[in-house]
Structure formats: C-alpha cells, structure tokens
Amino acid sequence: xxxxxxxVYNFTGAVIWAIxxxxxxxxxxxxxxxxxxxxxxxxxxxxxxxxxxxxxxxxLYRHNREEVxxxxxxxxxQGAIRRDxxxxxxxxx
Numbered sequence: 001x002x003x004x005x006x007x008v009y010n011f012t013g014a015v016i017w018a019i020x021x022x023x024x025x026x027x028x029x030x031x032x033x034x035x036x037x038x039x040x041x042x043x044x045x046x047x048x049x050x051x052x053x054x055x056x057x058x059x060l061y062r063h064n065r066e067e068v069x070x071x072x073x074x075x076x077x078q079g080a081i082r083r084d085x086x087x088x089x090x091x092x093x
Contacts, residue, residue, distance in 0.1 A: 001009075029037075
C-alpha cells in the first residue's frame with residue numbers, strides 16, 4: 001500500500017475512533033445504571049484487558065509452537081531426541 005492511501009485510511013480510522021469511543025462511552029453511561037456499573041466495573045475492565053492481550057498471546061503461542069516443531073524436525077534428522085526434552089504435546093503415547 002502506498003503512503004498516500006495509507007494516510008487516508010489512517011486519518012479516517014483516527015476520526016472514527018476519536019468520535020466513536022466518546023459517543024459509545026456516553027451512550028453506555030446513559031444506558032447502564034450507576035449501581036450496575038459500580039458492581040461490574042472491574043469485571044468489564046478485566047475483560048477489556050483480556051481481549052486486548054489475547055491476540056498477542058495467541059500469536060506468541062503459535063509462533064513458539066511452530067518453532068518447537070521445526071526444532072524437532074531438524075533434530076530428528078541429526079539423531080535421536082530424549083523424550084523428556086520434548087513438550088508433552090509432541091510425545092507419542
């Protein structure tokens with residue numbers, strides 16, 4: 001993608017985000033009673049944090065898993081691998 005096109009998309013996204021987040025906060029603030037918000041605020045914050053961290057955690061898990069599989073395949077050509085050196089998911093039962 002060339003830079004001018006990227007800049008247009010970036011600016012458009014920034015405007016939508018800058019308007020959408022406060023409007024969503026205002027609308028939810030009017031729709032949710034204060035006593036419900038007081039009770040569930042920390043749960044909501046925790047879910048937002050979890051949903052924010054989840055994509056990175058999944059990416060790292062998949063990357064590490066592929067790396068382990070590649071290491072096992074390359075070592076398999078070089079010789080035997082100790083069973084206790086492998087992750088449980090790779091050990092045949």
